[in-house]
Amino acid sequence: KKALEIGTSTGHSGIWIAWALSKTGGKLITIDIDEDRHKQAVANFRECGLSEFIDARLADAHDLVKQLKGPFDFVFSDADKEWYKQYFIDVAPKLEIGGCFTAHNVYGRRRGYGGIGEYVEYILSLKNFETTFNTDGGGVAISYKRAEK
Incomplete structure (x- = not known):
């Protein structure tokens, strides 16, 4: 019912998440630091008729994710890969039991974990x-x- 997207870009993933939430009465908080991408995403959300299910924020996720209250059922991280571990640490206590933290682009060009190996090691x-x-x-x-711990 309550989802968080870290890294809105132009809203492609957010549209799909919000569409699913529209079926359950849920709400998506989505964050991007780039003003042009944020504006394009907001326009795309409006065009798809999903604005009422989305709280699009123009902000630095490094700061905002820590401040968000939660709880969240679903988190989709598609922002700066070197921060995946910190985003996870900041969100995990706010994630409901049974909730899901999904991280996009975890493989590098050669099918290794690239720059986010530390994140992958941590979650495993x-x-x-x-x-x-x-x-x-x-x-x-x-x-x-x-479980909580």
Whole structure:
């Protein structure tokens, strides 16, 4: 019912998330730091008729993610890859049990973990999260919260 997207870009993923939330009465908070992308995303959300399900924020996610209250059922991270681990650390306590933290583009060009190896190692070390990987395209890490600790 409550989702967070870190890295709106022009709104492609946010549209799909908001469409799903429109079926459950949920709401998406989406964050981007780039003003031009933010404006384009807001226009795209409006054009799709999904604005009422989206709280689009022009902000620095490094700061805002820490401040958000939660709880969240679903988080989609598609922003600066070197911050994935910190975003996860900031959001995990606000994620409902059964909730999902999804990280996009976890694979580098050679199918390794590239610059986000530290994030991947971290999530795989957690006993209270179950993580699987979809290896299509840039790869997606899908982590379900199974317990608080």
